[in-house]
Amino acid sequence: MRVxxxxxxxKVTVYEVGARDGLQNESAVVPVEVKREFITRLAGAGLRVIEATSFVHPKWVPQLADAAELLGGLERAAGVRYPVLVPNERGLDRALDAGVTEIAIFGSATETFARRNLNRTVDESVEMFAPVVERARAGGLDVRAYVSMCFGDPWEGDVPIEQVVSVATRLLDLGCTELSLGDTIGVATPGHVTALIGALLESGVDAGRLAVHFHDTYGQALANTLAALRCGVTIVDASAGGLGGCPYAKSATGNLATEDLVWMLDGLGIETGVDVHRLAETSLWMAERLGRPSPSRVVQALSREQGSDQ
Structure with a gap:
């Protein structure tokens, strides 16, 4: 029942990150043919934004070393966006050679994580991103900026709201078209989410440029999403089947499962265009190939229902 x-x-745009943020955390390399079929199935389930891969150096993320091969053989569905993550200008060059039309960069709200993830200070990372954003925007590409550790950092603890606002606005000032607020270790709660988004809105950031990216470490991802929606956010990151975490933050567990998100949004009468049953079938298919069950509650529930009908 929709209430x-x-x-x-x-309406909410579901920004699917499973093929990139999910698979980059796998201990084993997933064959490129499986990745392509996964992305194709996600599009078939109605997802219209699917972050396909990353052009990070293979030394750091070997699971995505096949980025160019993946995109080269990917049949792109009409009306579907396939952004990719790039770390620097070299990554941008590779992405442009692959014909991408949309990119993302990945920054940090804290100094410790910036050094561990990018081997740079926050200031140095913003300087590194500047020419990437400038070149991409000059070429007509949209640029998303991820900001990690927006709510808590495993080394620095609580992250002051004003610190996040400072980094976020600097990235938007570079020319980024969208900003994704990351709860990388899953410690956010609804009041904190409301306060951070409120501070960004007060600083002049339009809610339409904001996205949220929650991890479900403490079971708060859906509650935090609802809080963000009440603040006017309409873009929510999620990962099919709850795949993913963060290779540089070992306390980070999986992303918010796309099925759990869509189930809640469907129940609220919010349009997503996603068929939750087809999506759950896709996540079960991928779980079989990864050799473990999906952590998504909705995938598990629908799987049990299907089994009881047989």
């Missing part, structure tokens, strides 16, 4: 709540958007 709407007041104060929520009529």
């Amino acid at each position: 709407p709540l007041d104060g929520l958007p009529a």
Whole structure:
């Protein structure tokens, strides 16, 4: 049954990150043919933004070393966006050679994580991103900026809201078209989410440029998403089947499962265009290839229902 709540958007864009953020954390390399079919199945389930891969150096993320091969053989569905992550200008060059039309960069709200993930300070990382964003925007590409550790950092603890706002606005000032707020270790709670988004809105950031990226370490991802929607956010990152974590933050567990997100949004009468049953079938298919069950509660529940009908 669909029972709407007041104060929520009529439509939400689900930004699917499973093929990139999910598979980059696998201990084994997933064959490129499996990755392509996974992306094709995600598009078939109705997802219209699928982050396909990353052009990070293979030394750091060997699971995505096949980025160019993946994109070269990928049949791109009409109306579907396939952004890719790039770390620097070399990554941008490779992405442009592969014919991408949309990229993402990955920054940090904290100094410790910036050094561990990018081997740079926050200031140095912003300087590194500047020419990437400038060249991409000059070429007509949209640029998303991820900001990790927005709510807590395993080395620095609580992250001050004003610190996050400072980094976020600097990235937007470079020319980024969208900003994704990352709860990398899953410690956010709804009040904190509301306060951070409120501070960004007060600083002049338009809610339409914001996305949220929650991990479900403490079971708060859906509650945090609802809080973000109440603040006017309409773009939510999620990973099919709950794949993923963060290779540089060992306390980070899986992303918010796309099926769990879509189930909640469907129940609220919010349009996503995603068929949750087809999506769950896709996640079960991938789980079989990874050799373990999906952590998504909705995938598990629908799987049990299907089994009881047979």
